[in-house]
Ligand SMILES: CC(C)[C@H](C(=O)O)[C@@H](O)C(=O)O
């Protein structure tokens with residue numbers, strides 16, 4: 001859906017680099033957007049604080065001010081990546097998970113496609129993972145108690161009809177815009193007959209909803225158990241077009257798909273709600289390579305493109321995406337994760353000069 | 356641990372082919388065991404009913420009689436594969452999940468190793484997934500209720516200290532018997548800080564337990580978030596030796612690993628408890644190829660070997676495994692999943708004549 005119904009004077013973009021290489025790739029996304037010049041409304045970047053490092057300094061990973069500026073002043077946002085504590089840290093909670101929830105960004109859209117046979121990548125991948133982004137085990141309702149044989153921890157996994165329906169609708173809508181028009185529903189209802197049963201049945205029922213009005217009739221539907229989906233993703237990635245999944249399966253599947261195209265450093269995403277969109281590279285904060293100017297900026301640049309497309313600036317998005325694809329295809333200026341020897345900044349320059 | 360402390364006169368093996376190709380591969384496992392001749396106690400096979408097809412006929416997927424014969428008369432068992440209903444079926448519940456629980460087979464041990472570069476397989480995989488087998492979302496405590504916006508389904512995910520400790524111990528014990536002696540703990544504690552936090556901390560603490568008495572001191576420990584583990588499994592499978600995981604992650608990871616070695620039809624497992632062991636190929640019932648005599652029997656034959664090794668018959672296990680490996684390496688008689696043209700029965704004959 002396009003959110004650019006009213007013509008904007010400027011585009012206010014909240015920038016949340018957060019941790020590690022998040023701080024190196026968000027400037028790349030920024031450079032790509034600036035390079036579009038006047039073909040989009042004048043971008044205004046608003047730097048916002050969030051992240052694990054912020055937590056270690058201030059005791060909060062997601063300040064209220066950040067959320068309120070996003071909600072009240074920004075048109076959209078870009079998120080970098082967040083570090084995970086290597087030991088239990090009392091009071092810490094992932095800011096990206098919280099943001100998705102607080103802003104009701106219910107769809108995590110992660111397109112994964114091979115451009116060229118990059119280092120170890122498979123050539124025939126062209127799919128998009130549509131991940132439910134607000135529930136499943138990510139509601140983080142957990143309890144700990146002392147039982148007869150020691151500690152017992154429990155987490156609640158929530159699947160609702162409402163969330164399954166809207167993510168299902170997003171999947172079908174996405175499929176409609178793609179040549180193959182095929183949706184695969186991912187679940188594990190052979191074990192979770194109630195929760196995944198509800199997800200599966202609700203998504204399957206979307207095309208028959210009266211308000212859909214037959215729009216999805218040309219779309220073919222398949223389903224796969226999540227374990228089998230990961231297996232087939234490795235063996236026969238070409239069978240997948242749009243994959244729609246509950247939150248945790250979507251998390252795992254999108255990383256699995258990223259492996260197929262050669263690097264997590266290539267895979268973008270948006271977190272989309274009905275009135276806000278936040279771009280986010282799928283990769284993490286990669287503390288092992290942070291600060292060395294070797295992080296792959298392409299996922300972040302592509303995330304900016306996805307965000308722009310979602311806002312209705314398809315032409316700007318195309319320009320960024322074409323430039324990125326060209327740089328990958330040429331293969332001369334790539335970061336080490338793709339077998340190259342170039343710096344982040346060199347890759348950014350290569351892309352920007354093509355935009 | 357060897358369960359063959361008291362010399363047995365005979366080996367009573369419960370045979371549960373269940374559904375689909377389960378019925379074609381269990382006879383292969385049986386043939387491999389028989390081929391061992393007098394090097395193991397005389398096998399006695401006891402056919403037992405279970406499965407989805409049984410459910411459709413009788414209303415029960417796992418008769419009490421099956422469980423009681425397993426518990427009271429059998430030394431061990433072999434399970435084939437179970438079909439999953441393609442729509443919600445009231446009253447149906449997976450017999451394999453129930454069996455693991457009822458028999459307290461708390462460890463699902465799934466070794467995955469490349470023998471030769473079989474069709475699409477990677478050459479450098481040699482790992483074992485140690486999957487917790489009794490809890491996580493597999494406790495199947497689910498509820499369904501009507502909420503403000505439609506149906507709401509909830510499932511409980513249980514992680515206990517006791518189960519995490521014993522699966523951790525199994526992982527370290529397994530690592531001790533392997534050249535690399537390396538354990539990777541799989542979790543998602545950046546989101547599930549309580550449940551996966553408990554799993555991670557409990558497994559990590561196993562080497563320091565007083566009763567362990569320093570036995571695991573040479574073992575190195577790493578950890579990976581489950582999404583990142585799947586990614587790295589595709590990209591750098593050689594970094595993994597023993598992977599220990601809660602139930603659902605283990606389910607997904609073992610399928611992912613199976614994809615790396617060319618076919619699910621190659622990957623065996625045992626479900627092991629302190630006093631019983633049940634072999635089970637990792638593949639499913641594959642209704643699409645059932646009845647055609649083209650199912651790969653090697654996973655089932657290897658599962659028989661794993662079961663025998665667990666019972667203390669390592670020499671018998673070696674003979675079956677060597678024969679299987681030879682047939683794969685020669686590559687002349689393989690089923691279609693491995694790019695071959697042979698029938699199940701032909702592959703079985705090839706293996707049996709080498710045992
Ligand atoms: C950092 C983590 C909480 C996050 C998730 O699990 O959603 C990440 O893995 C992702 O995929 O965006």
Ligand SMILES: CC(C)[C@H](C(=O)O)[C@@H](O)C(=O)O
Nearest residue numbers: 190191227437449451452606
């Ligand atoms: C059939 C199904 C319940 C089972 C599981 O999820 O454990 C299967 O996928 C497996 O891995 O053995």
